[in-house]
Amino acid sequence: MFSQDVQTFLAVASAGSLSAAARQLNVAPMQVSRRIAALEEELGVRLFHRTTRSLTLTAEGEAFVPYARAMADAEAGARAELNPASGAASGVLRMTAPSGFGQSVVLPMLPGLLEANPELRIDLDVSDRQVDIVGQGLDLALRIAPLEDSELVAKKIAANPRLICASPAYLEKHGHPATLGGLDQHRCIQLNSVGRWPLVVDGKPIRKRIEGVITTSSVEAARTAAVQGLGLALLSYWDVFRQLADNSLVRVRLNDAAMEDLSVWAVIPSRRYVPNRVKVFLGALQQELSDLVERCGPPYGDQTPVPRLPE
Template sequence: MQTSDLRIFLAVASASNLSAAARQLDLGPMQVSRRLAALEAELGVRLFHRTTRSLSLTAEGEAFLPFAHTMTDAEESARGQLSPSAASVSGVLRMTAPSVFGQTIVLPLMARLMEQLPGLRIDLDLSDRVLDIVGQGFDLALRIAPLADSELVARKMAPNPRIICAAPGYLARHGRPATLAQLERHHCIVLQAVPKWPLLVNGELQRRRMGGRVLTSSVDAARTAALLGMGVTMLTYWDVRQQLADGTLVRIELEDALMEELSVWAVMPTRRYVPTRVKVFLDALDSELRQGM
């Protein structure tokens, strides 16, 4: 079984389109189709359902997907160990990250990395949902929510505490809350994913439902609403780091409650055969986050 055929299989599975995969691989559609047919013949199963209008993985193709990733990653890891130079960092880094963190931290970092590493490409899913990185073939997920127990490999990258904040104009009009009781009387901008704010009161984690006029599913929208003076919001440090630094948002600290401590986590499907592109990205991200704290 040739790893070149496995890469073709993975490209087609990702694009769900032969022509798009062929363009990505710089091959002709007929060449891609023939190599897929040869791989299916070698495996003795059909990997894709094909019609004139659509292409999708069969159950066998879905089952084969993580094995194909493991085999191609193992080859890349071996090549990286034998020739650990910039030229050896290549391929598509498939990753998912929270939307605001991805836009403000990941994309600028990737722009600099791709200047240095011409063989590196990125397939980035920006979503505040927790995705199945094994089933969907991601190399890496960056997560900020508390991690559930799983067989995935997690690496702590940086602290990311929750922050209560508001625009200076809002605080000038409504006053700056100093206690939990005062905070509960303010207009709060609430994320649908966190309807109750987690607060440490006398060392105990409590979840308080905050009243507010703005409820949103988007971290970006909550931050924008706060910048517009629509109320007090609770986000994480890396979501509002720049706004706190330039003074467009002001951090609010309470006398009788502390905020929950979170972290930025890098989550990978396995500790074995970690592709060189993932290692290089995580090293660069680690350096970036250390400078930004």
């Protein structure tokens, strides 16, 4: 019964009222009230402030939320491990992804994922800001930038090298830059987050200053500007793989410099009690990326893989 009480607590905390939680759980409101009362008695604390008009978490209730989620996730994970037939994902997957990768890869795969897992819900933050996944109570973060959170668990999902690209119309009009110095004669599209373009020369990382004819904070805007023929853009493979496949963008290679090697990383708070919904999502994501590479080509094309930057 304790696990049912915990599930009820999470439903009430999420819904904000007993009646809404009852509808979500398909039980009577009185049953919800009794389960919350039983849980409070078991824990010896009051979890909610109740008035005739509102219901809010107490400080103890706020503190109990992550533990309740961990218990619910552990139970769901055990059921999935012990009974593979019941391994479909369920519950709310709270996650964050970079804007470009989220728009080009994650969102298009969600219809199939949700159809295969009808009890699954997605709470997706598509943003280029680095989110504190522990503090925000997230299950998963997909990240492109080099990782800084040493206490988190990270798994490499796919290669995602940066590349310089431009539209065929731009290159026909302005020519192909062949060297690092040749970039100075070209119009460039600059992301606010990448003030200088990171490149690799003779195995060493450098930062190339460029003059942006357009500067934007949005990967989608930079990609659109490049497709429209407004200049060269430095983006990562999974930001532009569709445009490379349909030839609306062309990869530009330099003779004396290689591109920085990045990866797509899945970051989770802990190895313990990884929710089944996270495992199911990551399995679907890896399959999606494998299918896309087969249809659109590998990240490096016919180029020798970019050497890793020095540790």
